Amino acid sequence: MRRHALFIGVLVLIAAARFAILLTSQTHVHSDEAIIGLMGKHILEGRYFPFYMYGQPYNAGAAWEAYFAAIAFALFGVSAIALKGCVVVLSLVGLFLFYRMCLALYEQRAAVLATIVFALTPSLLKWHFQVRGYSWYFLSIPVLTLLFLSIESTPNRRWPRFFLFGIVSGLSIWSLELGITFDIALWILLLLRRDLSLKNALVAVAGFLLGYAPAITFNLTHHSANWKAVFAKTGGGGLALFFRSGALSQIILTEMPKFFGPDTVLWYYPEKPASGFIFYTIAILAVGVAASPFIRSPLKILAAIRGGFVDGDEQRDLLLLLLILACFVPYVTAPLRVPGYFLAGCFFFAALNGRLLERCFTSSKLVVRLGGVGTFAAAVITATAVIIDTARHNEIETLTLCDSSEGYCMTQIAGRDLERVENHLREAQMAGVWATVSFVYPLLFECGESFAVSDTIFGYQHRVYPAAIPWREPDPEGYFAIVLENDSPFRAPLEARFLQVTGAAPAINEYGKLAILEKKAQ
Secondary structure, three states: OHHHHHHHHHHHHHHHHHHHHHHHHOOOOOHHHHHHHHHHHHHHOOOOOOOOOOOOOOOHHHHHHHHHHHHHHHHHOOOHHHHHHHHHHHHHHHHHHHHHHHHHHOOHHHHHHHHHHHHHOHHHHHHHOOOOOOHHHHHHHHHHHHHHHHHHHOOOOOHHHHHHHHHHHHHHHHHOHHHHHHHHHHHHHHHOOOOOOHHHHHHHHHHHHHHHHHHHHHHHHOOOHHHHHHHHHHOOOOHHHHOOOOHHHHHHHHHHHHHOOOOOOOOOOOOOOHHHHHHHHHHHHHHHHHHHHHHHOOHHHHHHHHHOOOOOHHHHHHHHHHHHHHHHHHHHHOOOOOHHHHOOHHHHHHHHHHHHHHHHHOOOOHHHHHHHHHHHHHHHHHHHHHHHHHHHOOEEEEEEEOOOOOOEEEEEEEHHHHHHHHHHHHHOOOOEEEEOHHHHHHHHHHOOOOOEEEOHHHOOOOOOOOOOOOOOOOOOOOOEEEEEEOOOOOHHHHHHHHHHHHOOOOEEEEEOOEEEEEOOOO
16 A cells, blocks of 8 residues: 555545536536436436437447436436536546556556646546546546556466456447547557467457447347448548648647647637647657657567567557557547547557656656656646636536538537526526527536427427437427527527517527527516
8 A cells, every 4th residue: 555655645636626626617517418417317217228328329438427327316416516426436447547557567656657647637637527428438448458468468368368358348349439449459469469379369359249249239230320320430531631731730730739738628729728738748758759769770669569568668668659549540530630539549648758757757867857857847737727727617618600600619608607597597487498509408407307498490400319208399389588699690580580470579688608588578
C-alpha cells in the first residue's frame, strides 16, 4: 500500500474534484445524455430493456450506461446528477486501470507521472461526465493493453490469457464500434509475435467470438442492421477527404490544437484554446523523443514487433506510438472529423508524457531536469485552470442551426436558463411543447416526461423511442408552447404563423439564449 500511496493521494484528489464539478456544473443534460437517461428511466419502470442506444443499431455502451443509471435512479431518484454520477464513478475506475497499465509499461515513477497527466488532460475533462456510451470503451482500452502486455511479457503463455483477451476484445467492439481499429492493431501485433502457437491464436479467436456473440446474434436476427450502420459510418468515406490538398495541414495546425483543449464534447468550436496549444506541444515533444531511436534505426521497429516489445522501455514507447496511429485511423477516415473519434489516443499520449517527464527528472543534465520541471508545471497549472473554469460554467454544449440555416454550429446553453424554461413550462401546466431538435429529449428527461415534446413543426420526423414506448405529440388545439433559441432562423416565421392561426401575436418570454412562445393569457 505504501508503494502506491502517491497514486492513492492523486485518486482521492481527482475524485473530490470530479464530484465537486458534478454537483456544481453538471446538473443538466444535452440530447444524447437525455436519451440514455430516458432509457435508464424506462428500464427502472420495466417498460423497455434496450440492447443498443435508442434510435440506432450500434453503441451498446449507451445501453450499458442506461442499465447502470437505472440502479442509481432506484437509489437516488431520476436526475441528471444521478445519471452523470455513474460516469464519474466509471471514470475513476478508468484512472485506476490506466495506472495499472502504466505500471505494466514502465517504472512506478513514470506510471505516477503519466497518471497525473492523464487525470488532468483537458481533452478528456468533460468526458468524465459525458453519458454518451463511451465509458465502457474507455475502460476497455487499459484492460486490453494490460492483457496484451501480460501475454507478451510472460514466457510461459497459457491459453486462459489469450481467451480472456479475446473475450474483452469482443465486448469492447460490441460496446462501441469505434474501438475496431485499436483492437485490430493489438491482434495484428499479437499475431506477428514470432513464437505464437496456433492453439493460442485459435483460443483467442474463440474468446473473441464469445465476447462478440451478442452482437453477432443481433445482426443475424435483425438483417445485419448493426454491421450495415457501422459500415455506413466507418466505411472510409472520409479517407478521400484526407488526401485532398490542405487536409493534413488542417488537421495538424487547426484541429489538433483544438483537440488537446477541453472543448471536445461534440464538434470543434472556431476558437483555438491556449490549453490546447500547451498540451499539443507537450504531446509532440513526447512523441518526438519516443520516436527518435526508431527514426535513426528503422530496423529496430521490426525487431521490437517480432520480439513482443519486451526488451526495454524504448520498445514499449514504440508500442504506444503504434497504438496512437491505430486510434488515429477512425478520425481521418470519418466523413466528419470530430474529437470523439480520437479520444483513445489520449491514453497513450498521457503514458508517453509520463515517460518523457520521468526521463527528464532522471537525466544527469541540469537543463533537461529543469525542462522537465517546466513541462510538468505547465501541464499542472494549465489543467488546473481548465478544471476551475469548467466548474464555474454550469451549461450544456449542443448543436444549433447556424445563422445561414444551412448547417449546425456549436452553442452553449446556461443551466440556469434551461431551469427557468422548465420551471415556466411546469408552472404554466403545459400539455405539450414543440422544441428545436436539441431540446426535445432534455426537456422530456428533466421534466420526467410530464408533457408531450416534439420537433415536428420544425420538419423533423425521426423518433428514437422504440415502438414499445408510446410517443406523444403535442395537441395543436390544446395549451402548448414553443421552445427555441433566441436567434433561431425559425423564430420570425413561427411568430408570423402564430399570429395568422390564432389572430394574436404570441406571448414571448426570453431566458438567456432560449425563448418561449405561447398564447397570451385571456
